[in-house]
Amino acid sequence: MAEKTGEMTIMDHLEELRRVLIVSILATMVLAVGAYFFCDQILAVLLEPLTKLGHKVVFTGITEALWVKIKLSFFVGFLAALPVILWQVWSFIIPALKRNERFYFTIFVVISFVCFLGGVAFSFFGVYRLGIMFLLRYAGPELVPMLTIDKYISFTITFLLPFGIVFELPLVSFILAKLELVNYRFLAKNRRYALLVIVVMAAILTPTPDVVTCLIVSGPMYLLYEVSIWIVRLVERGIARQKQQQERAELAEARSAAVVDG
Known part of the structure; x- marks a missing residue:
């Protein structure tokens, strides 16, 4: 191109x-x-x-x-x-x-x-x-x-495609955490609501109305949600460390400037 x-x-x-x-x-x-x-x-x-x-x-x-x-x-x-x-x-x-x-x-x-x-x-x-x-x-x-x-x-096909989409969840969570649009506390606090949404999604996506298939699909989906929570927590810790290092650098720079002015 x-x-x-x-x-x-x-x-x-x-x-x-x-x-x-x-x-x-x-x-x-x-x-x-x-x-x-x-x-x-x-x-x-x-x-x-x-x-x-x-x-x-x-x-x-x-x-x-x-x-x-x-x-x-x-x-x-x-x-x-x-x-x-x-x-x-x-x-x-x-x-x-x-x-x-x-x-x-x-x-x-x-x-x-x-x-x-x-x-x-x-x-x-x-x-x-x-x-x-x-x-x-x-x-x-x-x-x-x-x-x-x-x-x-x-x-x-109906069974496989949703898993391909849902496996994007950790990646999306990583990006949202980097942008500071989601945080660990929010995701962890709303686990029960996430589980409810996942079960409803699994019930809609599965082509059969039985409970067993719904549970088979929703289980790995919820596991990915937990993985996403863990990823967001790691990203938050990394951002916090970067902010601390930046604050220390700014403080050291301010002290150096004060010494020069003094």
């Missing part, structure tokens, strides 16, 4: 935003097409929690299998295109930032990407598999699961 010089008008900003959106959408579509050719392998990985338990998945509509593969391709294409999307966002915002702000924003974009993928991976290889095993065994031997591929993939 060519480097921007001078002041940009509103139309220039809108044109640049349009370019960012077009590139991001095209990257997602191209990678989704590429992902379609690997749908069978991707499905095998996603179905592993079921196949390990000896269960099979069916489809009930003529176009259901094709639609599922298209939907899964776009999901994988979006994940694969995230570096491109974040790079486009970075290129849109970075010209308006100062040199030191550019460095921190670049670090933020990289860590944000890692946290999102980490959340999705943690969800699938940890919470999701345990949840599937528990929920299927919870049905008992009398009930035989008849799982359709469309509902299973929809359940999987």
Whole structure:
């Protein structure tokens, strides 16, 4: 992208935003097409929690299998295109930032990407598999699961995406603490309200109405909230030390000036 010089008008900003959106959408579509050719392998990985338990998945509509593969391709294409999307966002915002702000924003974009993928991976290889095993065994031997591929993939995507977003919470908390917009005392004092909000969010995000799935989702979310509290506390201590050092330096400078004047 060519480097921007001078002041940009509103139309220039809108044109640049349009370019960012077009590139991001095209990257997602191209990678989704590429992902379609690997749908069978991707499905095998996603179905592993079921196949390990000896269960099979069916489809009930003529176009259901094709639609599922298209939907899964776009999901994988979006994940694969995230570096491109974040790079486009970075290129849109970075010209308006100062040199030191550019460095921190670049670090933020990289860590944000890692946290999102980490959340999705943690969800699938940890919470999701345990949840599937528990929920299927919870049905008992009398009930035989008849799982359709469309509902299973929809359940999987709806389960994984929120974890990717929620894993950004410690990073957001770090930034807000650096800006002194949140503090440890406030977050620690409002734990019970945070827990209530997390449970409500988990109930909304989970595609099934059962309490067990809600608890499986809300547990790691609350753990991330506690991690965020710990991060905010560390940031506060660092800021307090910096302020003390600054006050000592100012006091020493004032004393030196007083000695010179005396």
